[in-house]
Amino acid sequence: MSAGILSPTAAARPAAAPAPGRAVTGLAVRQVRRGGLIVVVLAAGMTALVTATYAQVMADPAAAGSLAALAGNPAIRILFGAPAGLDTAGGFTVWRVGTFVAVLSAAWSILTTTRITRGEEDAGRWDILLSGRVTVRELLIRHLAAVGSVPVAAGSAITGVLLVAGTAPAGALTHGAGTALLGVFFVAVAALTAQIFPARSAATGTAVAVLGAGLLARMIGDGVTWLRWLHWLSPFGLLTRSGPYVTNNWPPLLILLAAATVVAVLALAAAGRREVRGGLVASGSGRHPRLRMLGSLEAFAVRRALRPFTGWALGIVAYYLLIGTTAVSITGFLKDNPALAGQAAAAGFGGLGSIAGFTSTLFAILAIPAGGFTAVRMVAFVTAETDRRLTLLAAQPVTRIRLIGAEIAATATTAAALVTMAGLATWAGILAVGGDLDLIAALRGVWNPLPIVALSLGAAVFAIGWVPRWTGVIGALPATGGFLLLVLAESVGAPGWVRDASPFAHLAPVPLTNVNWAGSAVMLTVSVLLAVAGAAGYRRRDLRS
Amino acid sequence: MPAPALRTVELTKRYGRLTAVDRLNLDVQPGEVFGFLGPNGAGKSTTIRLLLGLARPSAGRAEVFGVDAADVARAHLSLAYVPAEVSLWPQLTGAEILHLQARTGPGTDLAYRDELVARFALDLSKPARTYSTGNRQKVALIAAFATRAPLLVLDEPTSGLDPLMEREFRAAVRQARDRGQAVFLSSHQLAEVEAVCDRVAILRAGRLAEVATLGRLRNLHRSEVTISYTGTPPQLSTIPGVDAVEATGDGRLRFTLHGSPGAALQALAGADLTALTVREPSLEEVFLDYYGTDAR
Numbered sequence: 001m002s003a004g005i006l007s008p009t010a011a012a013r014p015a016a017a018p019a020p021g022r023a024v025t026g027l028a029v030r031q032v033r034r035g036g037l038i039v040v041v042l043a044a045g046m047t048a049l050v051t052a053t054y055a056q057v058m059a060d061p062a063a064a065g066s067l068a069a070l071a072g073n074p075a076i077r078i079l080f081g082a083p084a085g086l087d088t089a090g091g092f093t094v095w096r097v098g099t100f101v102a103v104l105s106a107a108w109s110i111l112t113t114t115r116i117t118r119g120e121e122d123a124g125r126w127d128i129l130l131s132g133r134v135t136v137r138e139l140l141i142r143h144l145a146a147v148g149s150v151p152v153a154a155g156s157a158i159t160g161v162l163l164v165a166g167t168a169p170a171g172a173l174t175h176g177a178g179t180a181l182l183g184v185f186f187v188a189v190a191a192l193t194a195q196i197f198p199a200r201s202a203a204t205g206t207a208v209a210v211l212g213a214g215l216l217a218r219m220i221g222d223g224v225t226w227l228r229w230l231h232w233l234s235p236f237g238l239l240t241r242s243g244p245y246v247t248n249n250w251p252p253l254l255i256l257l258a259a260a261t262v263v264a265v266l267a268l269a270a271a272g273r274r275e276v277r278g279g280l281v282a283s284g285s286g287r288h289p290r291l292r293m294l295g296s297l298e299a300f301a302v303r304r305a306l307r308p309f310t311g312w313a314l315g316i317v318a319y320y321l322l323i324g325t326t327a328v329s330i331t332g333f334l335k336d337n338p339a340l341a342g343q344a345a346a347a348g349f350g351g352l353g354s355i356a357g358f359t360s361t362l363f364a365i366l367a368i369p370a371g372g373f374t375a376v377r378m379v380a381f382v383t384a385e386t387d388r389r390l391t392l393l394a395a396q397p398v399t400r401i402r403l404i405g406a407e408i409a410a411t412a413t414t415a416a417a418l419v420t421m422a423g424l425a426t427w428a429g430i431l432a433v434g435g436d437l438d439l440i441a442a443l444r445g446v447w448n449p450l451p452i453v454a455l456s457l458g459a460a461v462f463a464i465g466w467v468p469r470w471t472g473v474i475g476a477l478p479a480t481g482g483f484l485l486l487v488l489a490e491s492v493g494a495p496g497w498v499r500d501a502s503p504f505a506h507l508a509p510v511p512l513t514n515v516n517w518a519g520s521a522v523m524l525t526v527s528v529l530l531a532v533a534g535a536a537g538y539r540r541r542d543l544r545s
Numbered sequence: 546m547p548a549p550a551l552r553t554v555e556l557t558k559r560y561g562r563l564t565a566v567d568r569l570n571l572d573v574q575p576g577e578v579f580g581f582l583g584p585n586g587a588g589k590s591t592t593i594r595l596l597l598g599l600a601r602p603s604a605g606r607a608e609v610f611g612v613d614a615a616d617v618a619r620a621h622l623s624l625a626y627v628p629a630e631v632s633l634w635p636q637l638t639g640a641e642i643l644h645l646q647a648r649t650g651p652g653t654d655l656a657y658r659d660e661l662v663a664r665f666a667l668d669l670s671k672p673a674r675t676y677s678t679g680n681r682q683k684v685a686l687i688a689a690f691a692t693r694a695p696l697l698v699l700d701e702p703t704s705g706l707d708p709l710m711e712r713e714f715r716a717a718v719r720q721a722r723d724r725g726q727a728v729f730l731s732s733h734q735l736a737e738v739e740a741v742c743d744r745v746a747i748l749r750a751g752r753l754a755e756v757a758t759l760g761r762l763r764n765l766h767r768s769e770v771t772i773s774y775t776g777t778p779p780q781l782s783t784i785p786g787v788d789a790v791e792a793t794g795d796g797r798l799r800f801t802l803h804g805s806p807g808a809a810l811q812a813l814a815g816a817d818l819t820a821l822t823v824r825e826p827s828l829e830e831v832f833l834d835y836y837g838t839d840a841r
Contacts, residue, residue, distance in 0.1 A: 122635070122674070198674070199635065199674065285671065285675075286638075286668065286670030286671055287638060287670055287672070288670070289640035289641050289644065289669070290641065291640075294637075294641055294644050294648060295648045296648065296649065297649055300649075304634075387632050388628065388630060388631075388632035389632045389633065391599070391628050391632065392626070392628070392631075392633075392642075392646060392685065392688070393645075393649065394599055394617075395597055395599070395621060395624075395625075395626035395628075396621055396649045396651075397617070397618050397619070397620075397621035397622045397650070397651055398617070398618060398649065399618045402618075542594075542599065542600035542601060543599045545599070
């Protein structure tokens with residue numbers, strides 16, 4: 001038995017008057033505080049950094065020019081939204097980091113909500129809470145309040161930072177409130193899916209699908225004039241419509257607030273109607289055994305990856321199909337604006353007028369979802385270990401190296417398949433609208449960021465071996481962190497070595513140019529070294545269970 | 546002489562300042578059913594995790610049929626394991642989990658597995674997330690008993706089973722012994738250990754308190770003697786080995802006896818006894834003797 005794992009607070013003095021509600025809130029807060037702090041610090045920090053350096057960057061003609069080119073880059077416009085209000089520090093900050101912070105906050109809200117509600121319930125830990133005086137509904141309310149306070153704190157911090165930086169108060173308030181509401185909306189969505197589905201993975205997957213659809217709807221609304229109304233159906237679109245520092249429009253935010261309230265009320269209503277450990281959707285009763293891919297550890301690792309892979313692939317394929325079908329019209333627009341194209345070329349974004357140039361930028365950012373996928377898969381492996389699901393396999397005649405090796409191989413294979421599907425989708429999209437992109441060129445383009453994906457995998461494996469609790473954060477560092485670093489470094493005119501610390505700085509724009517073989521080789525070598533060190537740590541450490 | 550099924554030599558596990566297992570020396574012979582007793586927190590599960598290489602010893606070593614427990618790929622070829630708390634992949638059905646365990650394990654007797662499924666009355670078509678604690682335990686037990694591994698390591702395997710299933714479990718343990726499989730059974734259920742084990746080790750706060758056959762363990766401990774007499778009561782208080790002399794009624798005495806009974810019998814011979822009963826201690830009483838009220 002592993003004695004000594006009780007936390008010191010468990011041995012607190014006997015309370016005179018029991019306060020079950022407060023105790024539950026305390027429990028919920030403990031489960032979100034570390035991640036929540038990271039989200040708030042990132043949101044406030046990035047906002048502060050970009051706002052604070054705006055004047056300095058704009059004073060330097062070269063930096064200002066390259067930013068103008070960046071704003072003109074259609075790939076960037078699809079990613080960050082149409083730039084508006086770039087003439088003010090606040091407006092520039094909203095455009096540059098607003099979407100990123102919103103997605104970060106939304107994703108964190110979803111993952112955390114399902115983790116501490118459905119995940120805890122799945123693990124049976126809610127049974128003991130619910131045997132007390134607390135009802136499911138009260139438990140849910142208190143947990144949602146704890147998660148929801150994080151996006152609210154992040155939004156307040158953003159507003160505070162923008163006010164301190166001296167930007168217009170109305171804009172600061174609109175932007176902060178919008179970011180907070182978006183996070184709260186996704187807390188509510190995840191709470192609802194966690195009531196509907198009796199399994200955490202299904203609840204998370206559905207809520208993430210809502211996030212992806214919302215993001216996609218905003219992008220389509222940005223790009224296609226007659227579909228601009230799609231903004232009203234998307235939480236991200238509503239943020240765009242609120243126009244911080246431009247129009248400071250409140251009705252869209254009120255709509256978002258109303259939507260979040262409705263969804264939260266639905267979630268609470270559902271919570272009162274279902275059984276503990278059950279969902280509104282009944283979990284499957286009997287079925288015939290499906291024995292395929294259960295013959296070996298390796299096959300089983302692939303089998304476990306297939307369902308999440310399908311979800312990620314759907315999102316990524318939809319996005320790159322959209323990129324493909326809009327590539328022709330967007331690049332055509334740049335061709336017709338030689339001034340803009342010339343400006344872009346001067347800033348080192350030559351060839352944006354061509355499909356190859358346009359797609360190469362978008363292929364590079366494939367490393368973010370693919371790296372995120374590898375990090376999530378490796379976190380799932382650690383979770384299986386802590387939940388003791390791995391114990392029976394670890395007791396079979398297989399080495400630890402084979403155990404983690406199977407997971408690494410399955411993750412690497414499915415991640416490579418993900419980027420390949422993105423390439424095929426882009427190629428098919430371009431082909432469908434009569435554009436011209438070689439299939440081989442598309443595949444070279446999507447395989448180009450694979451070294452960054454490998455870095456993510458290597459970092460995650462390293463974390464599993466030495467600091468398993470940090471697998472998610474460390475695994476997300478190379479791709480998400482690296483991209484963030486590049487964006488920030490470019491936005492604030494940071495010294496070259498800061499930018500060079502990002503793996504994205506070492507990617508060549510493929511298929512526009514050739515692969516940066518030296519950079520790729522270095523990244524792959526580092527990945528292998530990290531993975532070897534991680535596997536060595538995993539081989540000798542105790543399993544956590 | 547063949548290597549023991551399990552051997553620990555000065556096996557020690559420390560977590561910071563806490564010593565969970567302290568210089569444990571154990572030998573389990575092939576084919577024997579070995580009980581591993583101790584209250585919660587005594588270090589039973591930690592010992593088993595060390596035996597399985599799931600955790601690494603701070604000092605000392607563990608061997609499975611002469612193979613270092615750290616060499617899991619070889620050591621696990623000769624063992625099957627049922628954890629104390631069975632967690633299964635929630636999306637897989639019982640049948641799928643048994644298939645996975647059989648295909649990745651040390652070799653499984655599929656016909657016997659089907660028989661076990663019937664005996665334990667387990668519905669294999671349900672996804673594991675719908676299984677109760679007892680049903681999850683059944684899945685792990687069936688997978689383990691169906692292997693031909695010469696050593697079964699079972700960590701409190703019946704805590705979720707009902708009495709009928711416990712009977713099946715005991716039958717399965719006996720069948721395993723009849724096939725020559727050694728069973729290492731960790732438990733705090735004395736009746737279970739009493740029913741199936743040849744030898745028992747008692748663990749207390751990470752240390753080995755005793756290893757003995759069941760019979761010897763009982764002999765080491767007090768028997769309870771009750772006598773009825775007429776006339777003057779026998780003088781027992783000064784006899785070595787006699788304790789806790791207590792009058793339980795008119796002409797009746799109860800006392801405990803350990804060690805050689807000769808002196809006590811001589812003292813009793815002088816009295817006019819009408820009845821004498823000697824009760825062997827149950828394992829539970831032996832156990833309480835070891836732990837007393839200060840059980841941890």
